[in-house]
Amino acid sequence: MPHADASNFSTSLSKAEAYSQLLASLTSLLEGQRNWVANTANAASLLWHMFHSLPPPSSSVNWSGFYVLDPTDPQKQLILGPFMGKVACQTIRIGKGVCGAAAEGEGRTVLVEDVEQFPGHIACDSDSRSEIVVPIKSGGKVVGVLDIDCAEVGGFDGQDQEGLENIAELLGKSCEW
Numbered sequence: 001m002p003h004a005d006a007s008n009f010s011t012s013l014s015k016a017e018a019y020s021q022l023l024a025s026l027t028s029l030l031e032g033q034r035n036w037v038a039n040t041a042n043a044a045s046l047l048w049h050m051f052h053s054l055p056p057p058s059s060s061v062n063w064s065g066f067y068v069l070d071p072t073d074p075q076k077q078l079i080l081g082p083f084m085g086k087v088a089c090q091t092i093r094i095g096k097g098v099c100g101a102a103a104e105g106e107g108r109t110v111l112v113e114d115v116e117q118f119p120g121h122i123a124c125d126s127d128s129r130s131e132i133v134v135p136i137k138s139g140g141k142v143v144g145v146l147d148i149d150c151a152e153v154g155g156f157d158g159q160d161q162e163g164l165e166n167i168a169e170l171l172g173k174s175c176e177w
Helices: 013-030 035-052 098-102 159-176
Strands: 061-069 078-083 089-094 110-112 130-138 142-150
Touching: 013 035, 013 159, 035 061, 035 078, 035 142, 035 159, 061 098, 078 098, 078 142, 089 098, 098 110, 098 130, 098 142, 130 159, 142 159
Parallel strands: none
Antiparallel strands: 061 078, 061 142, 078 089, 110 130, 130 142
16 A cells, blocks of 8 residues: 555644645545545545644644535535544535635635634534635636634634645645536
């Protein structure tokens, strides 16, 4: 198995180094694989392990995963994709909650310091205190979102946004959506 050690992250890595390692591992895992389920499943696992190798608040991530747009769905909903963490909401309407806001229109990253302060936040897990959601685009259209939740307020910063946007961009280009 050429990728057996892909999700082993040293606890001595800086956040920037961890994102760099994750991106390299994911690039390797995506090579020759175009299936979005396989690729997002591996990405969710890599993210989970990376965050848990970092000091708090990063190690307090309690959910990492994906919601994808079903292009045949007239309701325009996101449906649950591969993830790590507690059971999650199965569908989210575009424009609703943090995930729906990130997927709306052209799609933009939404970083929420405190989910209690986000109007219309959908609490799939009441332990979540902060959240970052990054749209995944293919062919210029939003096809899904990368969603990360943290059990601490202020769990994410600009470095997370940049790292997660790089991952979403890679997935958008590497998968058949």
